[in-house]
Amino acid sequence: MGKDILFLQFAQEDSHDNTLLNLNNGLSNVYNECKKIGDFYWATQFNNQSEMGKNELPIKKGKVYVSAFYYPHLLQTYYWAQKYPDIEFNVGGPVIRSGNYSGQDLPVNLNLTNKNAEEVILNKNTLSKTWGIEYPKEYIKGKKAVRFTYHLDHRCYWNKCIFCEGYTKDLNKGLNNSIDNLKINDNYSNLKKIIRLNIPSITPKFLKYELPRLLRRKDIVYDFFLRASKEIIDLLPEVLKNLEEGNGPHPSQLRFVVGVEFPSYKMLQYMKKGIEKDIILRIIELAKDYHISLGLPFIYGWNNLSQTDVDEAVEFLHNVEKIGHPNTESVLFKLEVYPNTSLFSSLKGCLEPLKKYIFDNGEHRVVLNAEQYLLNEEFKNALINSRLNTVLYDSTKLGYIYTND
């Protein structure tokens, strides 16, 4: 230490698996350049508000650049800013990108930015080619796996879903990173690395041309969002066959996250998802055949469900159970409506503000009448009681809540 500039990222033990360490490595893109001007520092994510800000930082004055993935990261920094008035805190990352904090009463030494790290730290608008990660030695003792992200792009090639805005801003300024910059630290070959290839949705082009160029290694799992669309299913069987035959990573090194949202024909059309239930089922079958683990995100909290939608969605869950892919985890999110989305405009008058800890950043929930509440609960309970290993996600609290423990 000693340069009075810190690059601060958060790490936390997985709440479900204490042998897995989650690293929120948002500053990896600029790793080598940052090393020249300051020090990297891993901070523990506290979920309990009373503990936040109590931990000491290794500097008392200077600048701290913070990568905030979740609300506890922002809140923790808010407390540090009050505790260390001689430090200027500059916070970026997904939490800042998805919210609107204008009008919030923040400490004067706490700056929030939705710019790329290159622009904020290096004052340049071009992509850094010096990706790197240093595992926090003191945190990985006793761990079998680490999960971290490799940022490819923040633009979505689909960019139509009515509830989504967090990933579609700055369409002309995507990072468009290349997989060639991904360097894995080989000093830790005993540690499994779960790498989230961070892009809102993998493009057909990436699936066909880039995926086969990734490393085939037993200690790596590549995890990414895959749309259940026609253009993807037209390619996927052949891509997986080629991978199995030795071109690129083995299929069992992959993890697909396939957004299901609310699986009725009417609701998928309403959301403009551009996906089909039958294609989701086909992808699940392929994942089972090739031993690919699966994440299935669902969303509830809609105000326009009919009993037919719920019956159709429950039937879909039964169909997934029938496929019987053992390595499936579903995550249930409660709908959050972001400003600047078409969903927000269309639901004006039916929304209530959603406060996240002390922050009121423009997000809302849909107000549900008694009938809609019961229909949403019926779907939620069907999912929780299914054999799909359901996790509830609550962004206003601690994040993931495991229901099948």
Ligand code: SF4
């Ligand atoms: S596919 Fe995903 S990232 Fe793209 S618009 Fe839809 S929800 Fe957003």
